[in-house]
Amino acid sequence: MLVMAVFIIVIFGLLASALSSILSSSQDTVSYEVLGVRAQATANAGLEAGLYRVLRNSLSCNQITDGSVIPTTVVTLMLDTNSIGLSQCSVVVLCGQRPAVSSSSATYFILNSTGTCIAGNNQLTATRTIKSEVRR
Numbered sequence: 001m002l003v004m005a006v007f008i009i010v011i012f013g014l015l016a017s018a019l020s021s022i023l024s025s026s027q028d029t030v031s032y033e034v035l036g037v038r039a040q041a042t043a044n045a046g047l048e049a050g051l052y053r054v055l056r057n058s059l060s061c062n063q064i065t066d067g068s069v070i071p072t073t074v075v076t077l078m079l080d081t082n083s084i085g086l087s088q089c090s091v092v093v094l095c096g097q098r099p100a101v102s103s104s105s106a107t108y109f110i111l112n113s114t115g116t117c118i119a120g121n122n123q124l125t126a127t128r129t130i131k132s133e134v135r136r
Contacts, residue, residue, distance in 0.1 A: 035126035042115030046091030071096030
């Protein structure tokens with residue numbers, strides 16, 4: 001009888017330990033998902049602000065050389081990262097421009113916006129990058 005009681009206690013202990021591990025893993029997954037959504041929103045906000053600067057304020061960007069698609073001009077933005085949705089988040093927007101095809105006078109701008117959010121004393125980090133190309 002004693003052996004059976006010890007066996008049942010051990011089994012229930014193992015089940016409790018496994019359940020605790022599953023719940024902890026699920027909590028980490030939800031945290032990463034929330035951070036990813038916040039980083040995506042930050043990157044979107046940065047991209048929209050960068051597009052506004054390029055299209056409405058006539059921001060000039062460095063020319064992108066032939067064969068390269070990586071913008072090099074850092075766009076300075078004034079985003080309120082103290083608001084609830086953007087707290088502990090940062091955004092970097094890069095801009096580049098390239099000429100249009102031979103018969104057009106338009107200029108094409110390529111913007112890369114990278115949003116990064118941190119949480120848990122810098123233990124969790126999520127980064128999202130969005131790229132956009134517009135014509136002016």
